[in-house]
Amino acid sequence: MSVAQYVVTTAGLAAIVWVLWYFLWSHGEPAAAAATVDGVQEVHIVVKGGYTPDTVVVRVGQPVRLQFYRDETADCSERVVFEDFGIDTALPAFQTTAVEFTPEEAGEFRFRCGMNMLKGLLVVEPATSDRRPSASPHKFHE
Secondary structure (H helix, E strand, O other), rough: OOHHHHHHHHHHHHHHHHHHHHHHOOOOOOOOOOOOOOOEEEEEEEEOEEEOOEEEEEEEEOOOOEEEEOOOOOHHHEEEHHHHHHHHEEEEOOOOEEEEEOOOEEEEEEEEOOOOEEEEEEEEHHHHHOOOOOOOOOOOOO
C-alpha cells in the first residue's frame, strides 16, 4: 500500500468513528427543567444541528411554552412535530417560535423535525407538591 492509501484509509476510519459517536454515543446537553413564568412552564431550545437540549422536563397539568430558536437554515429543522399532542409547527430561521400546550398525562413523549432526523424527548412528570422537575436520566436516540 502506498502512503496515500494509508492516509485515505485512516481518514475514512476516523470519519466512521466520528459518525458512530455523534449519532449513537454522544450525550448532548443535559436535560432542561422548565422554569415557571406567570404560571406557564417555559423552556428555551436552540435548534442548530439538532435540538439542544434533547430532553425537556415539565409537569403534568400545567401550561407549557417551548421557545424554539432556530439558529440555522437547514431544511431538516424547518418544523417541529409533537405527534402525541397533534402539534406540527413551522420554525422560521433565526427566529424564536413558541409552541404552547398543556400535557394532560405523565410520561415520555418524543418530538422531532419534519424529516424525522432531529429528535428530542419531553418528559412529563407527575405534579406533586413535594417534587420538583429534575434532569431525566433518559436519552432518546434511535
